[in-house]
Amino acid sequence: MTSSLKFGLLVFPRITQLDMTGPLQVFSSLAGAEVHLVWKRVEAVQSDTVLSIMPTTAFADCPQCDVLCVPGGYGTDELMGDDEVLDFLRAQAAGARFITSVCTGSLVLAAAGLLTGRTAATHWSAVEVLPIFGVTPSRERVCMDGNRITGGGITAGIDLGLSVISELVDRRTAEAIQLRMEYDPAPPFNAGSPDKAPAEVLHLMEDRMKAAKERRMGLARAAAARLR
Amino acid sequence: MTSSLKFGLLVFPRITQLDMTGPLQVFSSLAGAEVHLVWKRVEAVQSDTVLSIMPTTAFADCPQCDVLCVPGGYGTDELMGDDEVLDFLRAQAAGARFITSVCTGSLVLAAAGLLTGRTAATHWSAVEVLPIFGVTPSRERVCMDGNRITGGGITAGIDLGLSVISELVDRRTAEAIQLRMEYDPAPPFNAGSPDKAPAEVLHLMEDRMKAAKERRMGLARAAAARLR
Numbered sequence: 001m002t003s004s005l006k007f008g009l010l011v012f013p014r015i016t017q018l019d020m021t022g023p024l025q026v027f028s029s030l031a032g033a034e035v036h037l038v039w040k041r042v043e044a045v046q047s048d049t050v051l052s053i054m055p056t057t058a059f060a061d062c063p064q065c066d067v068l069c070v071p072g073g074y075g076t077d078e079l080m081g082d083d084e085v086l087d088f089l090r091a092q093a094a095g096a097r098f099i100t101s102v103c104t105g106s107l108v109l110a111a112a113g114l115l116t117g118r119t120a121a122t123h124w125s126a127v128e129v130l131p132i133f134g135v136t137p138s139r140e141r142v143c144m145d146g147n148r149i150t151g152g153g154i155t156a157g158i159d160l161g162l163s164v165i166s167e168l169v170d171r172r173t174a175e176a177i178q179l180r181m182e183y184d185p186a187p188p189f190n191a192g193s194p195d196k197a198p199a200e201v202l203h204l205m206e207d208r209m210k211a212a213k214e215r216r217m218g219l220a221r222a223a224a225a226r227l228r
Numbered sequence: 229m230t231s232s233l234k235f236g237l238l239v240f241p242r243i244t245q246l247d248m249t250g251p252l253q254v255f256s257s258l259a260g261a262e263v264h265l266v267w268k269r270v271e272a273v274q275s276d277t278v279l280s281i282m283p284t285t286a287f288a289d290c291p292q293c294d295v296l297c298v299p300g301g302y303g304t305d306e307l308m309g310d311d312e313v314l315d316f317l318r319a320q321a322a323g324a325r326f327i328t329s330v331c332t333g334s335l336v337l338a339a340a341g342l343l344t345g346r347t348a349a350t351h352w353s354a355v356e357v358l359p360i361f362g363v364t365p366s367r368e369r370v371c372m373d374g375n376r377i378t379g380g381g382i383t384a385g386i387d388l389g390l391s392v393i394s395e396l397v398d399r400r401t402a403e404a405i406q407l408r409m410e411y412d413p414a415p416p417f418n419a420g421s422p423d424k425a426p427a428e429v430l431h432l433m434e435d436r437m438k439a440a441k442e443r444r445m446g447l448a449r450a451a452a453a454r455l456r
Contacts, residue, residue, distance in 0.1 A: 018409070021249035021279065025382065028277040035278050044282070049256040050263050051249065056278050103410075124410055141414040153410025154253065158383060163416045175419035175429045181246070182331075182352055182381025184420030185413035186369040188391050191403035192412030201403045 005168065006034045008065035008092060010105070011055050012085070014075030017047035019102040019157050023069055026161025029177040030169065038062045040084060048073055059088045064095040067164055071157065072103025072123060077216050080111035080223040089114065098147050098164055102157035106150045107216075110135050111223040118145045123153035124194050125209050132220045133227070155192075158183060233396065234262045236293035236320060238333070239283050240313070242303030245275035247330040247385050251297055254389025257405040258397065266290045268312060276301055287316045292323045295392055299385065300331025300351060305444050308339035308451040317342065326392055328377045330385035335444075337378070338363050339451040346373045351381035352422050353437050360448045361455065383420075386411060 007027040009020050020037075028035050039045060039055035046052050070076075070089065079085045089112045093099045101109050106122045109115050110133035119136040121143040122129070130137040141152045142163045149167070151160035162183070166174035191197040197205075235255040237248050248265075256263050267273060267283035274280050298304075298317065307313045317340045321327045329337050334350045337343050338361035347364040349371040350357070358365040369380045370391045377395070379388035390411070394402040419425040425433075 016253070018249055018253035021246055024277055024279060025244070025246035037278060049252055050265060050284050051252060052282050054272070054280050054282075141412070142416070152412075153408075155386060155409050155411045155413060159414050159416060166416060171417065172426075172429060175417050175425060176432055178415060178417055178419045179422070179425045179429055179433050180381075181383050182420060183383045183413075183415055184369070184380075184424060185383060185411075185415065186387050187406060187411055187413065188370070188387060188394060189399065189403050189406055191406045192410060194407070196412060197403060197407045198400075201400060201407055204404055205407050 004034065005030065005032070005067070006036070006063055006065040007067045007069065008036045008038050008062055009069045010071065011037045011039050011045055011053045012075045012079060013045045014073050015045065015047050015053065015071055016073035016103060016154055017049050017051050017053065018154050019071030019073060019105065020053070022155065022157035023102060023161035023164070025181060026158060026165060026177055027067070029180055030165060030173065036062055036065065059084070062092070065092055066097045067168065068092045068096045068099050070101040070105035070108050072101070072105040072154070074212065076104040076108050077219050079108045080219055081226070086112040098149055098168065100149045100151070100160060100164060102151045102160055103153045106130065107220065109148075109150070111220070111227065113227050115148060118148055119143055120145065120148065120150040121152045121156070122150070125213060126216065129216060129220045132217070132224045232262065233258065233260070233295070234264070234291055234293040235295045235297065236264045236266050236290055237297045238299065239265045239267050239273055239281045240303045240307060241273045242301050243273065243275050243281065243299055244301035244331060244382055245277050245279050245281065246382050247299030247301060247333065248281070250383065250385035251330060251389035251392070253409060254386060254393060254405055255295070257408055258393060258401065264290055264293065287312070290320070293320055294325045295396065296320045296324045296327050298329040298333035298336050300329070300333040300382070302440065304332040304336050305447050307336045308447055309454070314340040326375050326377055326396065328379070328388060328392055330379045330388055331381045334358065334378045335448065339448070339455065341455050343376060346376055347371055348373065348376065348378040349380045349384070350378070353441060354444065357444060357448045360445070360452045
């Protein structure tokens with residue numbers, strides 16, 4: 001029954017690789033799953049790390065997926081204004097059972113008009129961007145609004161993946177994948193969100209991200225103007 | 229001061245990609261880190277998913293790393309008996325500040341004689357393998373024994389990565405990376421370890437893994453015999 005479930009994960013230059021590799025591990029653990037790493041062309045894209053990612057499928061060859069997943073990363077800044085990407089996402093979304101994202105991937109879904117009037121999660125540093133697209137930001141780690149399931153920053157992709165499997169198949173199947181992945185997290189520190197991190201750590205990260213955030217806000221406004 | 233820290237992550241055919249991509253994201257988040265994905269040759273290896281991984285550095289060209297990290301996956305079965313791999317690990321270990329692993333990566337370190345007489349973690353399904361190599365299994369998620377830091381299954385690589393950064397640099401730096409990665413996990417279910425998963429889920433996974441486990445025990449005994 002689950003043998004033909006198809007998952008499409010968008011890959012792109014400057015993707016945060018763990019945004020994609022987390023849910024990839026979850027989806028691939030489903031017996032019989034067909035998983036596609038999709039991009040414009042089958043040509044390696046450089047992630048935010050030394051890992052380069054070879055897409056398995058070009059947009060033009062991608063079958064209709066049951067689950068569409070857009071990971072995040074600095075590269076999403078450019079995707080918000082990329083019609084080839086936005087058109088691909090809209091076409092897939094029309095037939096997908098679940099339209100999902102991790103981290104700033106939700107900004108791309110928003111720029112495609114796929115989250116308008118909805119509630120969605122994103123990386124903590126990007127929550128102010130969602131309202132530009134008429135999307136209500138959620139601080140949930142995994143936010144479900146109809147068939148839109150969006151995750152928070154980077155590592156939230158694992159929680160998102162398990163939630164998607166539970167919705168798509170059943171809870172027992174998701175639990176078996178959780179056990180296989182030994183996903184019983186034990187962070188050595190309690191600094192994983194802005195309200196938990198020590199103030200000096202939060203300020204350090206906010207300072208570091210400031211220029212990138214301003215750039216992103218500008219690109220989002222331009223993308224939102226084109227959407228109307 | 230941290231600008232020249234070098235990290236070497238072993239990649240290989242049938243690696244569990246998240247074992248590697250989790251700590252890769254952590255290590256790469258360290259400003260100035262130099263990260264190598266190392267294998268015998270610079271030629272793509274196929275992970276356990278559709279993701280193929282292009283090594284950045286061949287064994288022969290790999291500089292001495294401060295942190296050596298061996299991820300796990302079914303491919304570790306073969307690595308336990310692969311002299312080229314074991315020799316590379318021994319040579320790196322002689323000069324590394326930390327010798328680390330995720331999941332069944334600890335079996336390869338053990339087969340190289342690098343954990344003899346020590347305590348180490350591994351995937352929950354492989355704890356019986358470690359004593360074959362004279363290693364005491366730990367059920368900790370991240371096990372520190374001197375400069376050997378070993379993690380439990382798959383997702384434990386993120387916890388391991390943060391622990392390594394804390395030891396290698398300092399706690400504040402690890403916390404900043406945790407915040408950046410929004411690592412504030414919220415698994416939708418509580419099934420991430422054998423003692424927490426529902427009995428039927430545990431039995432299902434044990435059944436599925438039985439043949440692979442027996443094969444692994446045999447290969448480990450052969451590798452241990454060569455070590456003596």
